[in-house]
Amino acid sequence: xxxxxxxxxxxxxxxxxxxxxxxxxTHHFLIAMPALHDPNFFRSVTYICEHNEDGAMGITINxxxxxxxxxxxxxxxxxxxxxxINDAPIFLGGPVQNERGFVIHRPQGDWxxxxxxxxxxxxxxSKDILEAMATGSTPTDCLVALGYAGWSxxxxxxxxxxxxxxxxxxxxxxxxxxxxxxCWEAAAAHAGVDLSRLSNDVGxx
Numbered sequence: 209x210x211x212x213x214x215x216x217x218x219x220x221x222x223x224x225x226x227x228x229x230x231x232x233x234t235h236h237f238l239i240a241m242p243a244l245h246d247p248n249f250f251r252s253v254t255y256i257c258e259h260n261e262d263g264a265m266g267i268t269i270n271x272x273x274x275x276x277x278x279x280x281x282x283x284x285x286x287x288x289x290x291x292x293i294n295d296a297p298i299f300l301g302g303p304v305q306n307e308r309g310f311v312i313h314r315p316q317g318d319w320x321x322x323x324x325x326x327x328x329x330x331x332x333x334s335k336d337i338l339e340a341m342a343t344g345s346t347p348t349d350c351l352v353a354l355g356y357a358g359w360s361x362x363x364x365x366x367x368x369x370x371x372x373x374x375x376x377x378x379x380x381x382x383x384x385x386x387x388x389x390x391c392w393e394a395a396a397a398h399a400g401v402d403l404s405r406l407s408n409d410v411g412x413x
Contacts, residue, residue, distance in 0.1 A: 233259040233364065235326050237382070237395045238266060239374040242403060248303045253395045254357055255312060255378055257323060257331050264359040267301040267310055267331070269351055269383060270391035277352055280309065281342055284335060288342035299353040299388070306355030311337050312383060313347035328380055349384040374399055 238254040254266040278294025281287075288294055301310055311332045315324065320334035340346060359367070367373055376399035386394045396403045 233264065233375055235329060235378050236375050237378050237398070238364075239376065239392065239395045239399065239401075241371055241373060244372055249357075251392045253382070253391045254302070255329075255383065257312075257325055257356075259364065261361065263361050264364045266357045266359075267299075267312060267353045268357060269299060269301075269312070269353070270388040271300040272297045272388055273300050273354065277341070280352070281338060284338060286335075286339055286342045290342075290344055293342060293344060296352070297388070299351065301353030301355040302357030304356050304358050308355060309333065309338075310353050310356060311341075311347075311350050312353070313337070313350035314380075314384075316346040316348065329378070329383070349380070351383060374401060 233256045236256045236259075238252075238256060240249045240252045240254075242251075244250060249268070251270075252268045253270045254268045256264055256266040258265045275298050276294060277296040277298060278288065280298060281294065300306060313330055313332065315327065315330050317337065317340060319330075319332045319337045322330050322332040322334070324330050337347070341350065364373075368375060374396060376395065379395070379398050382391055382394050382398060393403055
């Protein structure tokens, strides 16, 4: 598989403040309900990067792949001799364009293709952030994923109304500091929900 990060300075997404005011689920987690058995999203937590009248885009943060950051760095011809960096996990961000790379991170640095979700979180898809990561420099808090999840106009709202997801404002602690195998329960607890006691037909938070 060939992994892709942008090499040009043209951003793939544009941060528009006026538009962001309308994005009700931007910077939210979508937590899969226990009854959701779709293999793409079973027990998943997805960070919503953008949500507007045209649809939504998110990155799943708790489904590790069997590859590491070192493999992506080698394929993109970025040298790195730091074992801790090379061994960092890579996550399956979603079923769409899963050869395409995204980095969720704190707003540190100036990168070629970045969406500023808000004052706390950015998503970058350009190669320059990988080059910085390979040297051990900023950003300090980050998560690398391949692919993303997408919803067409009104699709996400309908799925939430059908109790497919629990939605809750996102937490940087869960994004960057919670082990991936604890994210599902931790994100639900952040919403005040105990998944072990949740019936399949309980409404969303």
